[in-house]
Amino acid sequence: MRKWLVSVIVLVLVLGLGLAEARTTITMWHTWGAGTQRDKVVRTIVEAFEKAHPDIKVDVVPNTGANSAEARQKYMVAAAAGVPPDVAILGGLDLEWIENGLIQPLTSFFKRDGLDKNYFFPGTWEAMSYNGDQWAPPVSLELTTQMMAINIDMFSEAGLDANQPPETVYDLETANRKLTIIDDSGKIKRVGMFPFSIYGEWNAFNQWAARFGAVFAVETPNGPRWNINTPETRAALNWLNNWYQNVGHGNYQSTDVYRMRNNTSAQLAYGASAMVLWLNGYNQGMTNYERPVNYRVVWLPYHPSINKTDGIRVSGGFGLTMSAATKYPEAAWEFIKFWIQSDEVAMIWGVDMGELTIKRNNPYMRVMLENREHYGTFVEYTAFAQGPLPSVPGYSVLTSTTTSLLQQVYQGRMSPAVALETIQERMDAEVEAYYK
Structure with a gap:
């Protein structure tokens, strides 16, 4: 009996080792x-x-x-x-x-x-x-196309209907004026929207430029190239810069929303902004805040020169x-x-x-x-998503260069036209160096 039991144990061990080795x-x-x-x-x-x-x-x-x-x-x-x-x-x-x-x-x-x-x-x-x-x-x-989240209660308080959110960028400007609160000293207490940054200025600019019809990368006979300095990108950056200088009066730096500029879910949760750029995954993060927020997610406004469904890309x-x-x-x-x-x-x-x-x-x-x-x-x-733009070398250089120059634009130290020309020249040189 003992010999039989020992034999069974040995067999089990051998089989177990064999399975372990086969894994x-x-x-x-x-x-x-x-x-x-x-x-x-x-x-x-x-x-x-x-x-x-x-x-x-x-x-x-x-x-x-x-x-x-x-x-x-x-x-x-x-x-x-x-x-x-x-x-x-x-x-x-x-x-x-x-x-x-x-x-x-x-x-x-x-x-x-x-x-x-x-x-x-x-x-x-x-x-x-x-x-x-x-x-x-x-x-x-x-x-690549982000959405927009809006605070339903703030819309109601401002006499706006959250079920009819801003459609175009001009509708967005109107809503922003109604939702922005400025105290007697001229300090911004709450913004309607801070459209300039989400994980950096490049990401926000990328969103709005696409909603103006910009296509940042194109196929050419010489291979894929960056397409930065175009009428669409110039229109988008002029629009953003005018918003920064005229709507924000150049004093966004003193606001709560500026301190939260790279965390749009925090802007929404703490009431610093009534409308924010939004990614799908942010919804899960909203459960981390103590105070529940009554919000809904809507289409990102677009320039009337394009269709609402244009430019949505994977x-x-x-x-x-x-x-x-x-x-x-x-x-x-x-x-x-x-x-x-x-x-x-x-x-x-x-x-x-x-x-x-x-x-x-x-x-x-x-x-x-x-x-x-x-x-x-x-x-x-x-339902409207298209494939991504062509892959072009130098993306990390594009993001860092654009972020740096956009900051100079918003601070009034560089014109939008010069910034875009500089970015285009830098990226042309980057691509040429890559293919040499």
């Missing part, structure tokens, strides 16, 4: 810091994946650097040393990574498993495509890339496919982040439609 381990790096909300959600998705694929283990490595740029630099160092992660979420469609052979195309996997353009939301196929291949499917559906956002050096491409692909195809992931990401994954038949869409005040506009946007 493939892949490494996945992501751009978010350890313990952040997105890191926690990623780990929840990994747990679901490992449960569905017990033969694959995923080691998650969060970003230990100060920002995404540091994480990307570490990836390039690891790739050069021949030890990159199998899967990474560190950025979007990166031409430098593609052209240097750091990541591999996923085209054959898509074709083999029957995933084509029709499986995903409009515009997302183009967001992961370059030179005829698919590379980095976005982790979620991100649109952003590449953060994409799932597979290293060209991975030893386990099948396991890496199974994880990527699980993320973009699974209803379970769609619900995890939706419930925790308030965002959609990129599959068109997305179960979280139904949840969004049950809360139309906050999510209905985003759902409407998805």
